[in-house]
Amino acid sequence: MQKTVHIDEDVLMSKYDIILKRILAIALHQKKAYARNTVVARVDKKNTILFLEENHLQGAMPGKYRYGLFLDGELISLAVFSGGRKMPELNIENYRSFELIRFCNKLGYNVVGGISKLLKAFVSDFQPNDIMTYTDKDWSQESTLEKIGFVKKSEIPPLKFWVNGTTRTLIKDEIQYAALQKEFPNGYLKENLGSLKLIQSIK
Template sequence: MPVPSSPIITQSFSEQVCKWLNKMHLRYEINLETAFATHIEIRNDNGRLLSLVLVNLEDWQKSGSPDNWQLEFCDLINRRKTGEKSVLIWEDYWLTEPQVVKSRISAMLGISQKIAARLTQVRRIDQETASHFLEKNHLNASVSAKTRFGLFLPKRYFRILKSDFECDRESEELLVAVATFSAPRVFAREDGPFRSFELLRFASLLGTNISGGLDKLLMAFVREKNPDDIMTYADREWSEGAGYEKIGFERISETQPMQFYLSSEDMTRTAKSSLGAIAICNAGSIKFVKTYKLPD
């Protein structure tokens, strides 16, 4: 099957992931191999467990079907109900955004560079700055947004960064997180218009975990826009959205797994089929909403 890179990849998807885990000195074991997926359990030095479900595209083409995908999806959800962290990763994301995937896995294992949001400064940023950051640090890149905020770590706090953390140490600040928001949707109500916004994207800098980062960005947005509510979606391939619930979002509804078509030439995903495209499924999403009180 063609892949979107010039070097010939001779290792399988799971072999590439295991090679990276070895490089990171992480303990792991392959505990299950199904018709199209490999299950790997990882433990860090603190014993934190993370289960990876790796979906191999070639095997999926041979054996994938809605029925066995539903079985895989149900197993993923059941694992999470027992308190286990479990992530599902399609091979195309590993091929096209390997650094983002590795960064997110590292953050879940607690081995990323930790930065406290209280050390950062928040301010508005332009579309170009937000897009440049999200293209590098978000799995689904950037989308057009009405409002954008960034978190900046001032140079005086660069001392908290590990010696091997790569960044421009001569810069006056470091952009470590970005959140983007939609224009408001306005609903007519008896007590006046209701303004609802969507949190479109949130990402932290590769290799970092910004403790309290999203909450600080949301508070800046709320101070400026005074929304009646903010809604967003959690990708179920990665989590059940516990991070949103922790900062006051309420779980509203679920979107069931949806079918997409993957180009075998450049690994892009679209809603429409094309010649040679591979039909794949995502794991759906969860809608979250945080409601704010109207001003007196």
């Protein structure tokens, strides 16, 4: 199946190394590691931030719970989760939903079964009722998470940004949009392709 990747010029300029390695990974020029040969362990905030800054396009977000896969002592895959959230609208007592906030492999690695092993460790520790996440349609219009039990619930419309050089600011309303145009008159408007919201119910 053909894969379409949408990369804006400002993102390419600011995240060139990460984007290049991700494209090479898509082209299968990468090391293959198997999750069964790794050790899963909790990761501290400092090392989480360093790993995400080096390997995730959207940058670091430490979250509340952090799990990593280690191969011969080297961190090669990382998942970051939110705290539990009550869902009163479901009218189910003690129901807790968690968000998978960040997931990535070390650039240059394809960790086969990595996300499944990380999710299994998290579920074992916290027994969530569901795990939800968002995937960026700029990089994939169909999520591979659907292969491991996630179900697409909705599509999030494209977000608009005001780009000034290599800095992009999310536009939240028309007042902010007008202010950005005035403050950065040489900037320009961009929007992404939106995102997918997916949920995995835990039996």
